[in-house]
Amino acid sequence: MSSLPVDALKPFGSISAAWKAPSNIALIKYWGKRPNQIPQNPSLSFSLSACYTATTLSLIYSEVRKPIVVNGDENHPFMPKLTNFFNDIEINFPFLAKASISVITENSFPHSVGIASSASSFASLALCLCEIEQRLLGNEGFGSDFLQKASSVARIGSGSASRSVYGGYQVWGYLAELPNSTNDYAIPVTPSIDPKFLGLRDAVLVVSTKPKSLSSSNGHALMVDHPYAEARYAEAKLSLNALLKALKKGDLSAFINLCEQEALTLHGLIMSSRTTPMLLAPESLLMITKIREFRQQTGLPVGFTIDAGPNIHLLYLESHAPEVESFANAELKALCENGYVIFDKCGTGPERI
Amino acid sequence: MSSLPVDALKPFGSISAAWKAPSNIALIKYWGKRPNQIPQNPSLSFSLSACYTATTLSLIYSEVRKPIVVNGDENHPFMPKLTNFFNDIEINFPFLAKASISVITENSFPHSVGIASSASSFASLALCLCEIEQRLLGNEGFGSDFLQKASSVARIGSGSASRSVYGGYQVWGYLAELPNSTNDYAIPVTPSIDPKFLGLRDAVLVVSTKPKSLSSSNGHALMVDHPYAEARYAEAKLSLNALLKALKKGDLSAFINLCEQEALTLHGLIMSSRTTPMLLAPESLLMITKIREFRQQTGLPVGFTIDAGPNIHLLYLESHAPEVESFANAELKALCENGYVIFDKCGTGPERI
Structure with missing residues (x-):
């Protein structure tokens, strides 16, 4: 009070x-x-x-x-x-x-x-x-x-x-x-x-600008009777601990694995819920494949996360921005709606204006 | 012995x-x-x-x-x-x-x-x-x-x-x-x-003829330490009971819902497993969307199942074959590798030859 x-x-x-x-x-x-x-x-x-x-x-x-x-x-x-x-x-x-x-x-x-x-x-x-x-x-x-x-x-x-x-x-x-x-x-x-994670970049690959097909409230509601709900909540805690550890150690490989696992787990949970909505778009899958191929070919630590929608967030460090952004512009941009990519990064937080 | x-x-x-x-x-x-x-x-x-x-x-x-x-x-x-x-x-x-x-x-x-x-x-x-x-x-x-x-x-x-x-x-x-x-x-x-299910048709929409990227053994192995494993096994029993009930009652709508939920649950489980493989192809997602749109537009009871790969099995009754197969040929065939569709159906079982 x-x-x-x-x-x-x-x-x-x-x-x-x-x-x-x-x-x-x-x-x-x-x-x-x-x-x-x-x-x-x-x-x-x-x-x-x-x-x-x-x-x-x-x-x-x-x-x-x-x-x-x-x-x-x-x-x-x-x-x-x-x-x-x-x-x-x-x-x-x-x-x-x-x-x-x-x-x-x-x-x-x-x-x-x-x-x-x-x-x-x-x-x-x-x-x-x-x-x-x-x-x-x-x-x-x-x-x-x-x-x-x-x-x-x-x-x-x-x-x-x-x-x-x-x-x-x-x-x-x-x-x-x-x-x-x-x-x-x-x-x-x-x-x-590890301070290098403060230089994290996020290229938001906008697959679709359509309004969200699943509102946040409806998304949370899908978990109420989801058969995997309890297992999911327990898993999220383990994953969060593992991610904190990777962030502390500066372990990029673990960081990427955990980010992608969480993103695909979210969509796995959505797909396997009662009403089985499918939020990923064909372009989302193409991007995932291309990102993983690029990572394998170049050895660069680049990965992705996805929210409850089709857009892919390409994650990479400041120090790899030139190569990764060239790749994004050459291979991923064309898959975005009207070529729409927002190149953003980890920020310093709110400001009084 | x-x-x-x-x-x-x-x-x-x-x-x-x-x-x-x-x-x-x-x-x-x-x-x-x-x-x-x-x-x-x-x-x-x-x-x-x-x-x-x-x-x-x-x-x-x-x-x-x-x-x-x-x-x-x-x-x-x-x-x-x-x-x-x-x-x-x-x-x-x-x-x-x-x-x-x-x-x-x-x-x-x-x-x-x-x-x-x-x-x-x-x-x-x-x-x-x-x-x-x-x-x-x-x-x-x-x-x-x-x-x-x-x-x-x-x-x-x-x-x-x-x-x-x-x-x-x-x-x-x-x-x-x-x-x-x-x-x-x-x-x-x-x-x-219900005997009408003996007339079930399965149009196998062959998205890719590449060898399976995930063998059955490796697939089963993904479940060993899967965080949702126990919940999945319990859910499968509930779903099987529900599907048997739908089959007995001739409830096509429940049948389709259960088939699609199982198919997307399988892929949800695969995506959310430790190595997060992605077996669905962009064309698979396009087909899913088109099948659901066709169902909504026509009211015809048509659905799908998917095995551990990208191909979509379009499920429908014999009595709806003309409309559904026209749709498949017009809208889905072009998404298949070399237009490859196998129109098969529920069969009568083994024969001595």
Whole structure:
């Protein structure tokens, strides 16, 4: 519970904050959840750099709660999720009950490329809200307590958003072997890993810009009666421990194996669920084959991850960018919708703007 | 143990038998085994008609065991499997110790189309051997005891061969809910199912004629440390019960759902195994999408199954053959290697030739 009273905004009249927060790509996937946005297994991701959301949150003191406005629009497509979010968190931010809320939000990347804009959107919004709370409380600084709170608030909007309040690599969800890990918020794991992984590149190979055929909610729902659910959750913990070990040791080969196994496990779980949706596209399979052939031929440590959609994230180190990006442009780009590739990389995290 | 003495062939000098046996397509998959060709879960298949193996087995009494000859060749590619097979079963057929063995075997379908020739090969060979034993014993007739013995002998050569000694539909492996089911041999389940399923058609859409990238042995081995193995074996039993129910009730919609779920579960298990092989080809995914679209547009009960390879088996009833085969020729044939489609159907089982 916040120590702020419901009238906390009154002396300020209005207040606003602006943050940009990155999207992130999970390497150990969040797939299956319990009520209150509690994950069935811990997940590990890295934050992107070029793909982010910039959000400005403005609150004006108001005796009567008014409809939320997003980008000047009371009927913005983001409204239903946002309304739920503000309803869910009001208990922690009582001053929202006496505020008219305006959100201005902009993604640096098209909505349709299959990168989760909800992660960067809710992370940036949560950072704004937590900054406003800080200022209302007269506190200063954006240290780890601040980020933890922002992460836990972001989580309410979208589970994966909890990870987007940090740069580098982060883990969300309790893992017995990882001190301080919790289901409530994400924690950074960057300090413990081999620095070369901070130079990780991600070429997002956009196979399709069609809207997702499986929403996140429907995806999580597939796990509810999935016959492999319990085995999956146990496996994810083992894989996360193994991936942390590979990241610490700088073991690129293990890193790639684990990333690909997780990606194909996710799609294996999707394919073997009750409604057997098929999210991979023919081009996705072609890319997988080509990436593996390229790796075998060149010996370069290049691999991939895949989210719950057809797009392939090509993973490689900064030091191999020239060869790998030549390959991507020559062999993979033509398989992308309109040749669409986003060359992004592991980023440094949110910024106050 | 056979009651025949080791010298049983001596009075006959030589003896031969010839059978043809069909290939079969599993709808509930055999994927994972224990020692001595014991399956981790029961499987259900139907026998094909046009795809079969014709085998002649000739034994000549011989004081000294001579090398086996296959199609006149002591170095035939089938030799290693065949030598193992005869070594394994000699304890049950002691007269083999004093026989020179000649096998003449021919498949009605190319080795490379991804249809398991080992099933029809070992089934036809086992039928020959059991017939010879019958004649040496002075017994007659090829009733259910004979077929059970042939099935258990065929199983030693190849698990799926145990199912190929019957026409129609068959189950191999113990299932608590299915009387007489056993891991030792397959049993026919045809009498209990809706007769319309005996008119099931299978258009084998040959995506690739390349040799299998994953052998059966390596496939089963993937399950040994698969994190979902136990859940899979439990699920397979539930699915088999559900499929038997659908077959009995004539429930085509449930039949199709279960077939597709099993097929995609198999590939999900393969993709999520330690070495994450990808056996589906881009064309396989295109076909799956097209088949599902065709089903949705026409309302016709058409579905698919897939073995551990890229080829798609299009399943439909005899009564819908005109529409479905027009569709297959118009939309799917072009995706096959050299337009190769085998139009086959549920068959009546082995024949003595």
